[in-house]
Every structure is written in structure tokens, then in C-alpha cells.
Amino acid sequence: MEHGRHPAHPTPMTYLKIAVILAVVTFIEWAIFFAPESMNGIKLTVFSVLSVMKFALVAMFYMHLKFDERLFSMLFVGGLTLATCVILALLVLFQAVL
Amino acid sequence: MATLAGVFNRPYKPTGVWGWISTVDHKKIGALYGVTAFTFFLVGGLEALIMRFQLARAEHGIVSAEVFSQLFTMHALTMIFLAVMPLSAAFFNLVVPLMIGARDVAFPRLNAFSYWVFLFGALILQTGWIVGSSPNTGWFAYAPLTAESFNPSNGMDFYVVGLGVLGVSSVAAALNFIVTIINMRAPGMTLMRLPVFIWMTLVTSFLLVTAMPVITVGLIELYMDRTFGMNFFNVEAGADVILWQHLFWVFGHPEVYILILPAMGIVSEVLPTFARKPLYGYPVVVLSGITIGFMGWAVWSHHMFTVGLGPIANSVFAITTMFIAVPTGIKIFNWIGTLWGGSIDLKTAPLFAIGFIFLFIVGGLSGVMHAVAPSDAQQQDTYFIVAHIHYVLFGGSIMAVFAGIYYWFPKATGRLLSERVGQWHFWLTFLGMNLAFYPMHFLGLDGMPRRNYTYAEGMGWDFWNLVSTVGAFVLAMATLIFVHNFFRSLRKGEPAGDDPWDGRTLEWSIPSPPPEYNFVAIPTVHGRDAFWDQKYGDAHGHVARAPAGASSEDEGHGIHMPSPSILPMITSLGLGIAGYGLVYSFPVAILGAAITMVGTYAWSMEPAAAPDEHGH
Amino acid sequence: MEHAQASEHAEHATTTGIDHRKMLIWAFLGSECMFFGSLIATYLVYYGQSVSGPGPADVLDINTTTVSTFVLLMSSLMMVLAYSAVSKGDVKRFRVWIVCTALLGATFLGFQYFEFTEFGHHKQTFECPPALDRPALEPETACQDGATEYKANYGLTPRTNLFGSTFFTLTGFHGAHVTVGVIWLLSLFGYSFRRGGEDLVRDGGLNVDLAALYWHFVDIVWIVIFTVVYLIGVTVAPV
Numbered sequence: 001m002e003h004g005r006h007p008a009h010p011t012p013m014t015y016l017k018i019a020v021i022l023a024v025v026t027f028i029e030w031a032i033f034f035a036p037e038s039m040n041g042i043k044l045t046v047f048s049v050l051s052v053m054k055f056a057l058v059a060m061f062y063m064h065l066k067f068d069e070r071l072f073s074m075l076f077v078g079g080l081t082l083a084t085c086v087i088l089a090l091l092v093l094f095q096a097v098l
Numbered sequence: 099m100a101t102l103a104g105v106f107n108r109p110y111k112p113t114g115v116w117g118w119i120s121t122v123d124h125k126k127i128g129a130l131y132g133v134t135a136f137t138f139f140l141v142g143g144l145e146a147l148i149m150r151f152q153l154a155r156a157e158h159g160i161v162s163a164e165v166f167s168q169l170f171t172m173h174a175l176t177m178i179f180l181a182v183m184p185l186s187a188a189f190f191n192l193v194v195p196l197m198i199g200a201r202d203v204a205f206p207r208l209n210a211f212s213y214w215v216f217l218f219g220a221l222i223l224q225t226g227w228i229v230g231s232s233p234n235t236g237w238f239a240y241a242p243l244t245a246e247s248f249n250p251s252n253g254m255d256f257y258v259v260g261l262g263v264l265g266v267s268s269v270a271a272a273l274n275f276i277v278t279i280i281n282m283r284a285p286g287m288t289l290m291r292l293p294v295f296i297w298m299t300l301v302t303s304f305l306l307v308t309a310m311p312v313i314t315v316g317l318i319e320l321y322m323d324r325t326f327g328m329n330f331f332n333v334e335a336g337a338d339v340i341l342w343q344h345l346f347w348v349f350g351h352p353e354v355y356i357l358i359l360p361a362m363g364i365v366s367e368v369l370p371t372f373a374r375k376p377l378y379g380y381p382v383v384v385l386s387g388i389t390i391g392f393m394g395w396a397v398w399s400h401h402m403f404t405v406g407l408g409p410i411a412n413s414v415f416a417i418t419t420m421f422i423a424v425p426t427g428i429k430i431f432n433w434i435g436t437l438w439g440g441s442i443d444l445k446t447a448p449l450f451a452i453g454f455i456f457l458f459i460v461g462g463l464s465g466v467m468h469a470v471a472p473s474d475a476q477q478q479d480t481y482f483i484v485a486h487i488h489y490v491l492f493g494g495s496i497m498a499v500f501a502g503i504y505y506w507f508p509k510a511t512g513r514l515l516s517e518r519v520g521q522w523h524f525w526l527t528f529l530g531m532n533l534a535f536y537p538m539h540f541l542g543l544d545g546m547p548r549r550n551y552t553y554a555e556g557m558g559w560d561f562w563n564l565v566s567t568v569g570a571f572v573l574a575m576a577t578l579i580f581v582h583n584f585f586r587s588l589r590k591g592e593p594a595g596d597d598p599w600d601g602r603t604l605e606w607s608i609p610s611p612p613p614e615y616n617f618v619a620i621p622t623v624h625g626r627d628a629f630w631d632q633k634y635g636d637a638h639g640h641v642a643r644a645p646a647g648a649s650s651e652d653e654g655h656g657i658h659m660p661s662p663s664i665l666p667m668i669t670s671l672g673l674g675i676a677g678y679g680l681v682y683s684f685p686v687a688i689l690g691a692a693i694t695m696v697g698t699y700a701w702s703m704e705p706a707a708a709p710d711e712h713g714h
Numbered sequence: 715m716e717h718a719q720a721s722e723h724a725e726h727a728t729t730t731g732i733d734h735r736k737m738l739i740w741a742f743l744g745s746e747c748m749f750f751g752s753l754i755a756t757y758l759v760y761y762g763q764s765v766s767g768p769g770p771a772d773v774l775d776i777n778t779t780t781v782s783t784f785v786l787l788m789s790s791l792m793m794v795l796a797y798s799a800v801s802k803g804d805v806k807r808f809r810v811w812i813v814c815t816a817l818l819g820a821t822f823l824g825f826q827y828f829e830f831t832e833f834g835h836h837k838q839t840f841e842c843p844p845a846l847d848r849p850a851l852e853p854e855t856a857c858q859d860g861a862t863e864y865k866a867n868y869g870l871t872p873r874t875n876l877f878g879s880t881f882f883t884l885t886g887f888h889g890a891h892v893t894v895g896v897i898w899l900l901s902l903f904g905y906s907f908r909r910g911g912e913d914l915v916r917d918g919g920l921n922v923d924l925a926a927l928y929w930h931f932v933d934i935v936w937i938v939i940f941t942v943v944y945l946i947g948v949t950v951a952p953v
Contacts, residue, residue, distance in 0.1 A: 012798055019791035023784060030780040033945055043949050051941035054787075055934050062794045062930045069732055071280070072740040079744025082308055082395065083751025090344055090755045093399070093411055204734040269745060277737045281728040307741060311749035319756065319883065328872050328879035330756070336765040336876050345752060699901070 009064060018061045025050050112662060120662035122206035123614055125510065127213050128191030134217060135184035140581075141224075142176035143574060145169050150534070150570040153563050156555040166551030167234035168226065168253070174237035175257070178357065179264050180220045182495045186360035187216070189502050190275055190299050192510055196605035196612060197293050199284025199621050199628075202660060204277040207701065210666035212271035218674025219267055222681075223260030226253050233257035236549060238350065238401075239320070241331035241342040246324045255681040258321045263677045265310045265317075272306035275299055284604070286623035290384070293603045293626075294377060297384050298363030301391040302356050308395075309352035316345035321680070340405060347398035355394040357491060359387060361498030362429060365451045368501045369433055371599050372448035373440025376627055379432045386425035386432075393422040403474045412471040419469035426462060430455060445599075446520030450501035453528050457493025461486055464539070479549070482542025488535040500527070500580070507584075508598045512610040513591030519583040526576035533569025537562035602627040615657040660706045669697030733917075739924050743931050750935050753887060754942060757880040761947070764875035766847055771951035773833045773870045774944055782825035783940045786892075789818035790933045793899075797926045800919035805911030808922070809903060815929065816899040819892055826889050830882070838868040881943065888939060891932045898925050 029050055032043055060066040065073050112120055121127060149169050152160040161169065191209065195202055203209050226232030231251035235243045244254050279300045283292070292300075319330035320342070329335035331342055370377045377383060399407060399415040433455055442448065464486040468474045477483055500523075508514050542548075546559050553559050597606040607629045608616060625631050672693030679687025728734060762769075796811035840848050842857035842864055849866040851857055856864040872882040902925055906914050914921060 009798070009801070012795055015791060015794045015798065019788065022787045022790075026780060026784055026787060029941075029945055030776065033776050033949065040949055044946055047941050047945045047949070051937055051945075054937045058787075058790060058930055058934050058937070062790050062933075063927055069730070071730065071732065071737065075737075075740040075744045076747070078304075079308060079747035083747040085395070086312070086348055086748070087751055087755040087758065090341075090348075090759055093344065093407060094338065094341075094759045205738070269742075273738050273741050273745070276741050277734050281730055281732060281734055281737060283729045287729075307745040308748050311745055312752045315749060315752035315756065318887075319879075322872070322879065322883055326872060328883070329876050330760075330879055330883075332876075334765075335879075336763040337760065338763070341756065341759055345756075348752075 009067060010061060018057055022054055022057060025054055119667050120664045122210050122660050122663060124191045124195050124203050124209060125612065127209050128188045130213050131184050131191055132188035135181050135188060138176050138180035138220060142173050142181055143577060145173040145176065147570055147574055150567040152551065154567040155564065156560055157552050161551065163551040164234065168232040170549055171233045171236055175223060178237065182357050182491065184216055185499050187271055189360060189364065192506060193605060194275060194278060194296060194299055196616060197296055197603050198279065198282060198287055199604050199617060199623065200278065200282040201616050203274050204282055205274050206660040207663055207666045208270055208274050211670055212267045212274065214667045214670035215263060215267035215673055218670055218677065219260050219263030222256055222263055222674065222677045226256050238346050241339040242333060244320055245331060252681055254324065258317045259677045259680050262314060262317050263673055265314050266673065268306050269310050272303035275303045284621050284623050290381065291623060291626045294366035294383055295363035298359045298387050301387050302359045305352045305356050305391055305394065309349045312345055313349035316342060343402055343405065347401045350401065351398040352394045355390055357495050359390065361495045362387065364498045364502040365433060365454050367603065368447050368451040368505050369436045371601055372443045372445060373437050375436055375440040378435030380626060383429055383432050386428045389425040390422060393418065397422055400469060403471045404478045416469055416471045420466060423462065423466050430459060446517055446524055447501050447504035449524045450497050450504065453524065454494060454497040454501060457489055457497060461489025461493055464489065477542060479547055480542035481538040481546045481548055484548050485535050485538035485542060492531055508594030509605055509610050511588060512594055513587055514594045514598060515587045515591060516583050519579060523576055523580045523583060526572060526579065530569050530572030530576050534566050534573055537566045602630040604628050607632065615659050658707055663704060665697050665701040665704060669694050669701060672697055733920060735920065735924060739927050743927065746931065753884045757884050757943065760876045760880050764877045766875050768836060768868050768870050769877055769951060770947040772838060772868060773836050774948050776944060776948060778825065778829065779940065779944050782822050783936065785818050786822045786933055786936050789815050790930050792818060793926050793929045797919060797922045800914060800922045803915045805906055805915060809906055812899055812903050816896050819896040823889060823892055833870040836869045837865055839863050839865050885939065888935055895929050895932055
């Protein structure tokens with residue numbers, strides 16, 4: 001069952017592009033942070049979306065989840081999902097609102 | 099090959115004590131786990147006897163309230179973390195590689211590490227008895243009872259550090275078994291051909307790696323509060339002590355399934371063997387086990403119905419709790435279905451397994467009663483709950499553990515446990531168990547609160563308490579009979595042969611006790627009940643040639659096994675020292691961490707198998 | 715952890731074709747998700763529950779932390795380049811990149827050290843006369859002579875309030891993970907000199923792969939912390 005033990009990983013050029021995106025996104029986050037307070041509602045959504053994007057880029061490309069065995073994704077995303085559910089459940093139980 | 103051999107001389111096939119300290123053989127590690135855990139089972143039992151003696155009559159003055167608090171706390175911690183969990187680990191170690199046709203676990207040295215960390219964690223947890231201050235808050239250690247101001251002795255520190263260290267052991271072992279089961283199965287052993295015990299080990303391992311970090315965080319927060327004066331559970335600073343309850347039970351409920359799923363796995367192996375029938379509804383049993391594993395995450399607040407979470411939260415958790423009874427019930431039907439129409443051979447092992455079904459149903463029924471939140475409000479903190487947990491943990495886990503011991507003892511030692519003594523052991527256990535725990539239902543419904551060191555005369559509780567105490571001593575006698583049986587059979591037991599029970603799974607295809615390398619040739623599996631098929635042919639009458647797929651390089655002595663190493667023990671010794679350091683003095687903690695670090699470096703530079711041993 | 719085991723295991727076929735150790739590290743990272751998840755849950759449940767200041771908006775400095783976040787993200791780039799080099803057998807380039815990774819990691823830790831000490835010494839300006847939930851006057855004459863505001867120590871330590879306890883524990887344990895990572899990376903750098911890096915390269919750089927996965931994981935945990943604790947935490951800032 002030799003399915004893709006050494007999958008074709010991206011080239012350093014791809015890694016560099018990802019890094020540029022990560023840096024730019026971080027810069028955008030920084031810029032948005034100093035936007036007027038009236039935009040606070042939108043800011044939260046944008047921060048969350050950008051953060052998920054950065055998270056996914058690192059996990060998929062730098063950690064090779066996009067190219068590697070699906071089992072790895074299952075192990076990791078399993079833990080991640082469970083952790084997210086526990087956080088959300090606790091927030092609901094404590095009626096904590098951000 | 100240049101290694102750090104000059105620094106750490108590697109033991110070369112040592113014998114005696116050093117052989118045990120440096121072993122990386124899963125069977126020997128299983129034996130270490132088993133013996134250690136059973137010793138703690140006796141310690142926990144002794145604690146229970148003292149409590150039962152105290153409660154035998156009203157206003158009995160055997161122990162003080164403070165000592166009683168320490169007794170019930172340590173009884174629970176000892177039984178859960180130092181007896182049932184490591185007894186399960188003993189079976190994982192002993193049986194998993196044999197059942198899946200592997201020569202060892204995926205990480206033999208990590209496996210030894212898990213055992214030694216467990217041992218040191220257990221010692222830390224028990225230190226309180228020596229220095230005179232054991233944890234005294236109940237095993238759940240609700241805040242703010244654990245705060246430095248209310249609990250200034252070191253007892254809670256042993257709790258925090260001991261459980262933390264034990265968590266490291268559990269996670270390391272669980273990761274090891276996850277990789278072993280996914281990655282070291284014999285050719286042909288697909289997931290749906292795995293013995294149910296292996297499935298339950300896998301589910302349990304996943305529960306361990308996900309649940310342990312949650313309690314670890316809770317323990318860290320408690321440690322920070324106690325040691326550095328932080329505010330996690332400091333109400334004056336705005337903290338909510340209910341957070342501890344949530345963190346504890348988010349871990350605590352999966353933990354309940356960590357305790358019972360391996361037991362269900364053992365029963366699912368023992369019953370088919372002695373009914374001489376395949377397990378009824380294998381896919382459903384497996385699926386139920388997985389469902390229980392998932393559902394176990396969604397029920398934790400049923401331990402907190404009286405906290406005041408509100409009607410919505412209580413309703414949600416009541417419904418999920420009732421729902422989790424469904425897969426459990428399905429399993430019970432499947433076990434009964436397995437027995438139905440089988441040619442049942444009532445040896446001791448299946449007796450314990452059938453006892454498990456019977457008692458677990460009782461415990462399960464009272465469990466569903468607790469799921470009804472309003473009803474639970476009446477039962478909370480009474481002996482009714484104590485009755486319930488002993489029916490599922492003693493009637494469930496421990497009965498299954500004994501079934502497993504009678505079942506696999508011959509494989510591990512090459513000798514049979516005495517059947518005659520075994521039958522006595524079973525019937526006395528069954529009798530003692532029901533005498534000790536059934537009356538607690540009555541006491542609880544009559545309002546007797548748990549964790550009280552005594553009760554007043556004239557409450558009407560005297561009779562059933564006395565009965566319960568008598569039952570506890572019957573249980574103690576039964577356990578002593580077992581210990582006698584164990585040691586006698588070890589020396590004089592009837593030789594077992596390779597396959598004393600006409601077994602169905604691969605461990606019975608090799609000699610008893612198995613050689614270090616387990617399998618001369620790794621078998622090829624063609625269906626469920628792999629060994630049964632080899633002996634009698636599968637459903638289509640095809641007899642697989644046994645053992646198939648032998649490759650010539652593996653024959654005889656050419657088998658490449660990992661070599662002994664003392665580094666796992668040294669690395670975990672560092673953790674143990676660091677643990678004591680966290681309680682008493684930080685420089686010692688740094689020393690311990692340094693030992694662990696040196697051990698880790700040496701370990702990573704040490705080859706898994708000594709290179710000069712084989713001409714590989 | 716078990717560098718030397720690679721050679722033995724690489725030759726043994728496994729059921730799935732996946733190396734044992736790589737499967738182990740992924741399962742371990744799944745477990746770590748629960749660890750940081752529980753810490754973050756605690757932080758969020760207690761968010762805005764402190765009965766006294768300072769709060770996130772008082773002490774957290776987005777400018778500084780944006781830079782340190784950038785540093786950690788770039789360390790991930792160096793890490794992936796180091797792995798890329800070693801998987802092609804290029805030990806020399808590997809050494810350059812791995813040292814860069816460790817240096818950036820250490821820089822991040824430096825930022826964190828600076829941040830932690832800075833928070834402890836934080837001072838803030840308040841209106842006169844001091845409100846009940848504000849720091850007391852020091853010296854007591856500060857609000858006299860028609861002064862409308864005064865400056866006072868308003869430092870944050872782990873013991874100050876709930877925010878301090880949850881913040882320092884969460885970021886502190888992340889920092890501890892980075893520290894372990896830096897030690898691991900430097901160990902691999904040292905290991906690359908053993909027999910000219912032959913051992914490191916032999917199994918396709920598996921040892922580097924494992925360390926890299928851990929390192930990237932620590933990086934993505936920081937992505938979450940930066941967003942939740944810093945960006946969102948300060949934006950929503952409880953009054």
C-alpha cells in the first residue's frame with residue numbers, strides 16, 4: 001500500500017509565495033486594527049476570516065496536509081474540531097459574549 | 099557504529115532486576131503494569147475496607163473526619179488512575195501486538211517510558227500517606243476547596259502533580275497504541291477484521307489523547323493558583339469556580355469510557371470463545387463502541403445537574419445522556435445474542451464476563467435514572483450514586499478485568515489458573531459485590547449522604563450499612579483467594595498449551611508464553627477470527643494454510659528485535675524528580691528536567707536495536 | 715525523539731505505508747489542539763470578568779506584537795526551506811535555514827520577554843480625582859494644584875487579575891512550546907554535523923520533517939492567539 005509516501009511537495013518558490021501572502025495578510029490585519037471604531041463589527045469578522053486563512057495556508061502548505069496522507073488530516077482536524085466544539089460549548093454554557 | 103556507548107553502557111540481554119528495568123518487550127511491560135496496578139488495587143481496597151469498617155455502625159470512631167476525607171479521595175484516585183486504567187494498559191500491552199500479528203508495539207522504548215512514568219506518577223500521588231497529608235477533596239477536587247487558603251497542606255499538590263505525571267504516561271501510551279494498531283497489523287487484517295478488543299483499545303486511546311490535555315490544563319491552572327497566587331479559581335478576582343467543574347468533567351466523562359471500553363472489549367473476546375460462536379453483530383458492536391467514544395464528549399454536564407446551569411443546559415445534557423445508553427444497550431443485546439444458542443462452557447473467564455453483563459445492566463439502569471435531571475437532583479451526593487458507580491466500575495470494569503486475567507493468564511505464563519479456586523473466586527466476588535453495593539441503593543434513596551465520615555443513630559441506616567460492610571469483607575476474601583490462586587498457579591498450575599480455550603484470535607496460534615519475537619512468521623489474515631479460520635476454515639469451508647506468508651529471512655533466530663534500554667526509565671525518573679520538585683523546591687524540579695533532557699538526548703542517539711547483536 | 719530509530723523503521727513495511735513516527739507526531743498534534751483549546755477556552759470564558767484593571771486594551775501593544783507575529787511566520791518559511799533542502803540531500807543549505815529558523819524563534823521569545831516585563835512596569839494616565847477602581851495616588855499630592863490627571867503604576871502580572879492569570883498562562887505555555895522547538899531545531903543543527911549529515915539525510919530528512927511539523931503547529935497556535943487575544947481582544951476591549 002505504497003500510496004504517496006513521498007508526495008511531490010511544492011517548490012521553494014511556492015513556499016516563498018505563501019510567506020508573502022502570510023506577511024501581507026498580517027499587515028492588512030494590522031492596518032484594519034487601526035480603522036475607525038465604528039467598523040468594529042466588521043473588523044471581528046475580517047480578523048476571524050483572515051486568521052482562518054493564515055491557519056489553513058500554514059497547515060496545508062507548510063505542514064503539507066494538502067499533499068500528504070489523508071490520515072494526517074483526519075488526526076489533526078479531528079483534534080482541532082473537538083477542541084473548537086469544547087470551546088464553543090463552554091462559551092455557550094458561560095453565556096460569554098465577545 | 100559510534101553511539102554514546104561510552105556514556106551509557108547499554109544493557110545487553112540482562113537478567114533479574116535489570117532485565118525488568120531495561121525491558122522493552124511489550125509482554126514484560128504488560129506484566130509490570132499488571133502487577134503494579136493489582137498492588138494498587140489492593141491498596142485501594144484496603145482504603146475501602148477501612149471506610150466500610152468505619153461506617154459499619156452509627157457514630158463509629160475508627161477514623162477522624164479528616165482521615166475519612168483522605169480515604170475516600172485516595173480510594174477513588176487509586177482505583178481509577180492506579181488500578182483500572184493501568185490494568186487496562188496491562189491488557190493493551192500483553193494482547194494488542196499478539197492479536198494483530200505484530201512482534202511488538204510501534205515504539206517499544208516509549209512503551210517502557212509510559213510504564214515508568216506511570217510508576218513515578220503513582221508514587222507521587224501516594225506520597226501523602228507517608229508525609230501525612232493526602233488529597234482530601236474527593237477525586238473531582240472542586241474549587242475553591244482546593245485553594246491554598248482552604249487546603250494549605252501538600253495534599254492537593256500531590257494530586258495536581260501526580261495526575262499531571264500520570265497524564266504524560268497515559269498520552270504516551272495511547273499515542274503508541276494508536277500507531278501500533280493503525281500501522282502494525284498483519285497482512286490481510288483490515289480494520290473490519292480487527293478483534294473487538296483492538297477496536298476498543300483504539301477508541302480508548304483516542305479518548306485518552308484528547309481528554310487528558312483538558313484535565314492537564316485544569317491541573318496547571320490549579321497549580322498556578324496554589325503556587326504562584328494566580329486567580330483562576332479566585333472568586334474575589336471575578337473567577338467562576340464552575341469553570342473547574344467543567345474542565346474536570348469535560349475530561350471526567352470521557353474518562354468514564356476510558357475505564358469501561360477496554361472492559362467491553364475483553365468481554366467481547368471472552369464470550370465468543372466460550373460460546374464457540376462468532377461475536378453476534380460484529381459491525382454493530384464496533385460502531386456502538388465508536389459512537390460511545392464520540393457521545394462521551396457530549397454528556398459531561400450530567401455530573402453538574404444540581405449546579406444550576408439552567409433548564410436548557412440541563413435538558414440538553416439529559417437527552418444526550420439518555421442517548422448514550424442506546425449504543426451501550428445495543429452492545430448488551432449483542433453479547434446476549436452471542437451467548438444465545440452457543441455451546442457455552444462455563445469456565446471462570448466466561449462466568450466473570452456474564453457477571454459483567456448482569457451487573458453492568460444494573461449499573462446502566464441506575465445511570466439512566468441519573469440522566470433524568472429532576473430525579474438526579476434527589477440522588478446527587480447520596481449513596482445511590484455510590485451504588486451506581488460501583489456497579490459500573492466494579493461490576494463492569496473489574497469483573498471484566500478478572501475475566502481477562504482468567505482468559506489470558508495461560509497465554510502470558512503458560513499455565514492455567516485453577517478452575518476450582520476460580521469458581522470460588524467468582525461466586526464470592528459476585529456475592530460480596532452485591533452485598534456491598536446493592537444496599538447502597540436503599541441507603542441513597544433514604545437520603546444517606548456520601549462522603550460523610552459517620553451518621554447518627556436512629557436514621558434507620560444501621561442495618562444496610564452493616565450488610566454493605568459485610569459484603570466488602572466478603573469481597574476482600576474473594577480477592578485474597580484470587581491472589582492465592584495467582585501465585586499457586588504461577589508455580590504449580592496445569593500447563594496450558596498453546597490454545598487452551600480453542601481460541602479464535604491470533605494470540606492463541608503461538609506458544610504460551612510467547613517467545614520474545616511472538617511470531618516466527620507474521621501470519622496472513624483472511625477474515626475475522628483469524629485463528630479460528632486457520633483451524634476450522636472460514637464460512638465457505640476454506641482452511642487457510644497456517645501460518646501463511648512466512649518469509650525465509652524471519653525464520654529462526656534472524657528476527658530483529660529491539661534491544662533492552664535503561665534510558666526510558668532514566669528519562670521518566672527525571673520526570674518523577676521534577677514532579678517532587680514542583681511540590682517542594684524548584685531547583686529540584688530543574689534537576690529533574692535536566693535528567694529528563696539528558697535521557698531524551700541519549701535515547702534519541704541510541705539505536706532501537708543494538709547494531710552488533712545481529713548481522714543486519 | 716528517536717532519531718536513530720529511523721534507519722531501522724524505514725526498512726520495515728508498515729500497514730499503511732506511513733512511517734510510525736510521522737503518524738505519532740500528527741496524533742500528538744491533535745492532542746495538543748485540545749491542550750491549547752482548553753487554555754483558550756479558559757481565556758475566553760474569563761474575558762472581561764476581571765474585577766480590576768488593567769485589561770487587554772491597557773497593556774497589549776498591537777504594533778510590537780504584529781512584528782513578533784511576522785517574525786514567527788517567517789520562521790515557518792525558514793523551517794520549510796530547511797526541510798526542503800534536507801529532503802534533497804543539501805545539508806549545507808539545511809544548516810543555514812535551520813539556524814535562521816532557530817534565530818527567528820529566539821527573536822520571538824525575546825519579544826515575549828520584552829512584552830512580559832513591559833506589562834509588569836506599565837504606567838498609565840488617569841483623571842483626577844482617582845476613581846475607586848483605579849490605582850491609588852502615588853505620591854498622594856499628585857492631584858493637587860489643579861492637576862486634571864495623574865500618572866500611576868498600572869502593571870499587569872499573573873497575579874494582578876483574571877486577565878493577567880489567563881493571559882500569562884496561555885502565552886507562557888505557548889512560549890514554552892517555542893522554547894522546546896528552538897532546542898529541538900538547534901539539536902538537529904548539531905546532528906547535521908554527525909558523519910557529515912549522512913544520518914540526517916538518509917531517510918529523506920524525516921527527523922527534520924517531524925520537528926518542522928511541531929514548529930509549524932506552534933506557529934499556527936500563535937496565529938490563533940494573535941487574533942483572539944490581541945486583535946479581537948483589544949478591539950472588543952471591555953470597559
